[in-house]
Amino acid sequence: MKRLILMAVVALAALPAAAQIQEAFPSYVQVNGRAEKEITPDEFYLQIIINERDSKGKISVESQQRDMIAALKKLGVDVEKQLKVANLSSEFFKKKTSVATAKYQLQLGTSAEVARAWQALDNLGISDVSILKVSHSKLDEYKEQVRVEAIRNARANAATLAGAIGQTVGKCFYIYDSNSNVMPVMYDNAVLMRSAKAAGMAESTAEEEPLEFKTIRLEYSVQAKFVLE
DSSP states (O other), X not given: OHHHHHHHHHHHHHHHHHHHHHHHOSSEEEEEEEEEEEEXXXXXXXXXXXXXXXXXXXXXXXXXXXXXXXXXXXXXXXXXXXXXXXXXXXXXXXXXXXXXXXEEEEEESSHHHHHHHHHHHHHTTOOOEEXXXXXXXXXXXXXXXXXXXXXXXXXXXXXXXXXXXXXXXXXXXXXXXXXXXXXXXXXXXXXXXXXXXXXXXXXXXXXXXXXXXXXXXXXXXXXXXEEEO
């Protein structure tokens, strides 16, 4: 009984607050806002793996590394800044022989650079190259732009609906941010590198036919409530 009485008291106490809200905002419109933006990536992260097994132990990792660095420098890559050693290891087998493996991460700025680097590495017999990720140097800035455009879109939608019934929108008193972070919509990496056909391309051909990367698409949505006036 005491519990029921307490619940009734709480409910009655909430009524004035609800009435105040209703009185403050007697009518409102609730809308969704959405925005998206497509940007061309300017950061390409490649993973390069050098393995003595690929050359059947005839060429050491150190030798392949020197050749790789020389080839990248020839392409204008700043290896001090753009090339990082990700991992070095040796695998021991039953015959007590070791096969050294080295893993690197290479950062490039354009799809044309990716194509040239891929071709140069392939010419050296380094074929274990893959894309780790693509991004943009101003990705955070673009995320905020999309976020702002989403709430602006919400207000525009509210104004359209209000205008249809001869009213206008006032201040916004509720915003629901449905995304804590704008994540880029990723895409299929199957087209990131050309297949066996690319291995036979001359460098000039690679210049004429750069790799075709899709744009990075950022999407954002919000929910908002505006007072009707």
